[in-house]
Amino acid sequence: xxxxxxxxxxxxxxxxxxxxxxxxxxxxxxxxxxxxxxxxxxxxxxxxxxxxxxxxxxxxxxxxxxxxxxxxxxxxxxxxxxxxxxxxxxxxxxxxxxxxxxxxxxxxxxxxxxxxxxxxxxxxxxxxxxxxxxxxxxxxxxxxxxxxxxxxxxxxxxxxxxxxxxxxxxxxxxxxxxxxxxxxxxxxxxxxxxxxxxxxxxxxxxxxxxxxxxxxxxxxxxxxxxxxxxxxxxxxxxxxxxxxxxxxxxxxxxxxxxxxxxxxxxxxxxxxxxxxxxxxxxxxxxxxxxxxxxxxxxxxxxxxxxxxxxxxxxxxxxxxxxxxxxxxxxxxxxxxxxxxxxxxxxxxxxxxxxxxxxxxxxxxxxxxx
Numbered sequence: 001x002x003x004x005x006x007x008x009x010x011x012x013x014x015x016x017x018x019x020x021x022x023x024x025x026x027x028x029x030x031x032x033x034x035x036x037x038x039x040x041x042x043x044x045x046x047x048x049x050x051x052x053x054x055x056x057x058x059x060x061x062x063x064x065x066x067x068x069x070x071x072x073x074x075x076x077x078x079x080x081x082x083x084x085x086x087x088x089x090x091x092x093x094x095x096x097x098x099x100x101x102x103x104x105x106x107x108x109x110x111x112x113x114x115x116x117x118x119x120x121x122x123x124x125x126x127x128x129x130x131x132x133x134x135x136x137x138x139x140x141x142x143x144x145x146x147x148x149x150x151x152x153x154x155x156x157x158x159x160x161x162x163x164x165x166x167x168x169x170x171x172x173x174x175x176x177x178x179x180x181x182x183x184x185x186x187x188x189x190x191x192x193x194x195x196x197x198x199x200x201x202x203x204x205x206x207x208x209x210x211x212x213x214x215x216x217x218x219x220x221x222x223x224x225x226x227x228x229x230x231x232x233x234x235x236x237x238x239x240x241x242x243x244x245x246x247x248x249x250x251x252x253x254x255x256x257x258x259x260x261x262x263x264x265x266x267x268x269x270x271x272x273x274x275x276x277x278x279x280x281x282x283x284x285x286x287x288x289x290x291x292x293x294x295x296x297x298x299x300x301x302x303x304x305x306x307x308x309x310x311x312x313x314x315x316x317x318x319x320x321x322x323x324x325x326x327x328x329x330x331x332x333x334x335x336x337x338x339x340x341x342x343x344x345x346x347x348x349x350x351x352x353x354x355x356x357x358x359x360x361x362x363x364x365x366x367x368x369x
């Protein structure tokens with residue numbers, strides 16, 4: 001029973017692949033002495049504002065009810081009902097209201113220069129992960145950064161572009177799909193890797209990606225850790241026995257915690273070996289804030305912690321959460337919008353938890369510029 005449930009969504013997505021809250025208001029105001037010119041973002045659906053709209057994949061969210069609490073109720077491709085954490089961040093630092101997807105070729109030079117996201121929902125560090133649904137791999141996102149640099153250079157020159165890259169903040173979110181969709185659901189990698197071996201395998205590939213960003217001139221890199229993977233509604237549905245109650249799967253949460261510890265231990269020496277002593281690599285804790293919401297929902301005004309707002313909230317995501325799918329009456333009462341992705345309200349609270357780090361990065365940027 002566990003096995004059949006755990007494969008239900010993945011098999012549905014693969015089959016179809018073969019076939020053709022109210023948004024939280026963040027007044028935009030530049031924090032004192034902020035000199036960050038742009039936010040450049042990489043990774044997965046936590047930070048993808050719609051790049052998958054331009055990719056031949058079924059993993060899309062450019063239709064209702066996605067975006068029902070976004071500006072003009074627009075379904076932009078964000079896998080939530082409103083904004084992503086990076087939208088709140090870029091508004092908070094006073095750059096612009098939302099992060100656009102890089103693959104939208106209609107973006108102006110000014111829009112490009114103030115920050116874009118290269119992220120692709122469904123991707124991961126393991127090269128097998130993006131192949132599951134034909135999304136943009138991390139190495140390809142790095143190629144897009146090189147293309148981005150060329151477009152900016154053509155407009156403002158190489159020196160100004162190098163300066164823009166040096167002063168910009170790079171943010172990465174990756175790893176969720178490697179573990180949730182690849183290792184624990186598709187289970188292809190379980191034939192060759194133990195959990196601990198897979199953690200190290202993913203981490204080595206992620207390290208190589210960060211090194212690629214550093215080689216492109218990045219000097220301020222924020223790395224987002226894994227959330228409590230065992231508390232995602234999809235994980236609870238697929239990895240627990242029916243009728244035993246919907247509780248977080250602790251053995252999978254422990255994998256996320258272990259990976260986060262390993263990740264942080266990798267970041268410190270990676271920074272220390274950089275020739276430019278102004279290079280900083282920061283760790284952003286995603287696990288703690290989301291876990292606190294799940295364990296103490298009343299403190300944040302949540303009423304539902306183990307299922308999403310869209311449909312039954314047990315398995316629905318992407319095309320399974322569609323215009324014909326019923327939704328809860330108030331998404332702000334739900335930690336999760338669909339079976340994998342947090343709601344706008346939860347993302348806002350994650351952003352609030354990130355604010356001390358954002359302020360610290362701003363101070364670092366001022367000090368090194």
